[in-house]
Amino acid sequence: MARTPPGMPEGSSTLDAGSVSAALPAERAEVLALMIAWAPAEPDRAGEVALFEPEGGARILGRGEPAGGAGGERVVFVRQRPGAQERTAPLASPGLSREQLRLRLEHGALRVQRLGKCPMEVGGEGVESCVLEPGDALLLRGQLLLLCTRRPWAIEPLRSASLAGAPPFGAADRFGIVGESPAVWRLRDRIAWTASVDEHTLVLGGSGSGKELCARAVHALSARAKGPFIARSAATIPESLIDAELFGNVKGYPNPGMPERPGLVGAASGGTLFLDEIGELPQELQANLLRVLDEGGEYHALGASSARRSSFRLIGATNRDASALKHDLGARLVVRLEVPGLDERREDIPLLVRHLLARAVEKSPEAMRRFLPTDGAAEPRVKASLLSHLLARRYATNIRELTALLWQAMSASEGDAIEWRGDAIEGRGGRAARSEGGAAPAPPSAPEVNAEDRTPPAEPSPLEAPEPSAEEVRASLERHRGNVTRAAQALGLSSRYVLYRLMKRYGIGSEEGG
Structure with a gap:
C-alpha cells in the first residue's frame, strides 16, 4: 500500500491533497535527478525523485529534518505526476546520518561527497566522493539505492487522460499498467486518445513490453467497451486455416455435421479484435484482411452464399517496424500506438519489481514464504544487489525477461532476502544475464570520476564490446x-x-x- 504523506487521511489517493502545480520556465524542461530505487526501511518511497536545478547550489541529503552545519539546502524528494508534484516527508532510514551526502551540480553531472557514517558505493566499490551521470547508481550501504537520471522539472499535464481515479503512487492502474515515469504517463495519455478514435490501430513495441495490456486498455476506454474483446496471436494461425479462423464457416461446411462458427471477425462484432504478432503473417495472408477492414466490414464465411458484416475494431500488434507490414494493410491501420520498452522507462523497474513480487506472493505463497518478514508485512525482503543488477542490464524481452530474472534470483538466493547472485544463477542455467535474443547485457556503467575521487576502473573484459567510435x-x-x-x-x-x-x-x- 502506498505511503500516506503527513497531513493526509490514511488510505487517501496521493492526488487527493498536498499536490501543488509545478511551474518551471521552458528553458528548464529537463534536469538531473536522483530517484529512490530501493529503501528497505521505506519501500513505498521507490519512484520518488529529487530534482536538481542548474543553479541550485549545494544540497544536503540525510535523515530527518536538517541539523545545520554542513551548508546548503536540503534535498527534497517529490512524487511527480502530470501537472502536479507532491513533496514527501524527510527520509527516515535509521542508518542514515542527518547529514549524509553533499550534492552539487557541476558541468552537467552530479558531484557527491560523503559526510555521514553510512558507507557509499558506486559500481560495487566503496568511495568517499564520486561524480554521477544519468544511468549511474549510488548505494548507501543497507539503506538506500539512488539512480541518477534525467527528468522534466514538471511532467506535462495530460491532454486526453485524467488523473481522476488514478491509483496510489507506484501502484498498478486499473488496466494493470505500472509506472510513474514520464514515458508511462505519455503512454497512458496516448491510450486515452487512441480509445476516443474508433479507427483500426497498430500497436508497436518490443516483445514483452505490454502491447496486449495497452490494447485491452484502449478497448475498455472506448465506446466499444461493452462489446467483446477477442484476442489471438496471428503467428499461431495455420496458413491453410487463415480464412476459416478469421471468417468462420456455415453449418455443414466443409464437412457434413460441421457446426457453424462465427470466426474471429464475427465473434468480435460490436467490440475489438486484437491480433498479436500481426507482422508474422506472410504478406499474401495479410491481404485476406483488407476487404473486411474497409468501411462496412464486409466478409464471406466459408460456404456462405451471401456476404456478412461485422462492426469491429482491429487492433494489431507487432514488435517489427511498421514498414514490415503489407503496404495496403498498414494503410488501413491508421492509428499508431507506441509502447516503450524497459530500456526507455528504466526508472519504473523498481516499481515493476514490487508489483511482480506481490503477484508472486499471491500466486506462490509457499515459494515466497521465506522472503516475507515475520512481522506480518506482505512485501518480500529484497537486497540492493538485485535492484542494482536489474537497473544496469539491457532488456530484449522487457517485462517477460524481468519476470524470469526475478524467479531466477529467488531460486538462487540462499538467505531470507532476494538478492542477485550472478555466479550461482549463471552456473545453474547457462548465462542468465543473456537476453532471449542471445546478446549479453552491458555491464553496469561506472561513473566518470576525477583522479582524486577513486582509482581508475579495471581494464574491460575481452568479452565486452568496444565502445563505438x-x-x-x-x-x-x-x-x-x-x-x-x-x-x-x-x-x-x-x-x-x-x-x-x-x-x-x-x-x-x-x-x-x-
Missing part, C-alpha cells in the same frame, strides 16, 4: 534521424544515457542526428 555514433544518429533511443539500440548500448555520454565525450550535438 565518433564516426559510428554520428552515422547511427543520422540513420535514425536523431532518435537517440533507437540509435543507442542500433549501436548495442545499454541505454540512451550511455549514448548521451559518448556524444558529450565526442563533442556531438543532438542536432547533428536530425
Whole structure:
C-alpha cells in the first residue's frame, strides 16, 4: 500500500491533497535527478525523485529534518505526476546520518561527497566522493539505492487522460499498467486518445513490453467497451486455416455435421479484435484482411452464399517496424500506438519489481514464504544487489525477461532476502544475464570520476564490446534521424544515457542526428 504523506487521511489517493502545480520556465524542461530505487526501511518511497536545478547550489541529503552545519539546502524528494508534484516527508532510514551526502551540480553531472557514517558505493566499490551521470547508481550501504537520471522539472499535464481515479503512487492502474515515469504517463495519455478514435490501430513495441495490456486498455476506454474483446496471436494461425479462423464457416461446411462458427471477425462484432504478432503473417495472408477492414466490414464465411458484416475494431500488434507490414494493410491501420520498452522507462523497474513480487506472493505463497518478514508485512525482503543488477542490464524481452530474472534470483538466493547472485544463477542455467535474443547485457556503467575521487576502473573484459567510435555514433544518429533511443539500440548500448555520454565525450550535438 502506498505511503500516506503527513497531513493526509490514511488510505487517501496521493492526488487527493498536498499536490501543488509545478511551474518551471521552458528553458528548464529537463534536469538531473536522483530517484529512490530501493529503501528497505521505506519501500513505498521507490519512484520518488529529487530534482536538481542548474543553479541550485549545494544540497544536503540525510535523515530527518536538517541539523545545520554542513551548508546548503536540503534535498527534497517529490512524487511527480502530470501537472502536479507532491513533496514527501524527510527520509527516515535509521542508518542514515542527518547529514549524509553533499550534492552539487557541476558541468552537467552530479558531484557527491560523503559526510555521514553510512558507507557509499558506486559500481560495487566503496568511495568517499564520486561524480554521477544519468544511468549511474549510488548505494548507501543497507539503506538506500539512488539512480541518477534525467527528468522534466514538471511532467506535462495530460491532454486526453485524467488523473481522476488514478491509483496510489507506484501502484498498478486499473488496466494493470505500472509506472510513474514520464514515458508511462505519455503512454497512458496516448491510450486515452487512441480509445476516443474508433479507427483500426497498430500497436508497436518490443516483445514483452505490454502491447496486449495497452490494447485491452484502449478497448475498455472506448465506446466499444461493452462489446467483446477477442484476442489471438496471428503467428499461431495455420496458413491453410487463415480464412476459416478469421471468417468462420456455415453449418455443414466443409464437412457434413460441421457446426457453424462465427470466426474471429464475427465473434468480435460490436467490440475489438486484437491480433498479436500481426507482422508474422506472410504478406499474401495479410491481404485476406483488407476487404473486411474497409468501411462496412464486409466478409464471406466459408460456404456462405451471401456476404456478412461485422462492426469491429482491429487492433494489431507487432514488435517489427511498421514498414514490415503489407503496404495496403498498414494503410488501413491508421492509428499508431507506441509502447516503450524497459530500456526507455528504466526508472519504473523498481516499481515493476514490487508489483511482480506481490503477484508472486499471491500466486506462490509457499515459494515466497521465506522472503516475507515475520512481522506480518506482505512485501518480500529484497537486497540492493538485485535492484542494482536489474537497473544496469539491457532488456530484449522487457517485462517477460524481468519476470524470469526475478524467479531466477529467488531460486538462487540462499538467505531470507532476494538478492542477485550472478555466479550461482549463471552456473545453474547457462548465462542468465543473456537476453532471449542471445546478446549479453552491458555491464553496469561506472561513473566518470576525477583522479582524486577513486582509482581508475579495471581494464574491460575481452568479452565486452568496444565502445563505438565518433564516426559510428554520428552515422547511427543520422540513420535514425536523431532518435537517440533507437540509435543507442542500433549501436548495442545499454541505454540512451550511455549514448548521451559518448556524444558529450565526442563533442556531438543532438542536432547533428536530425
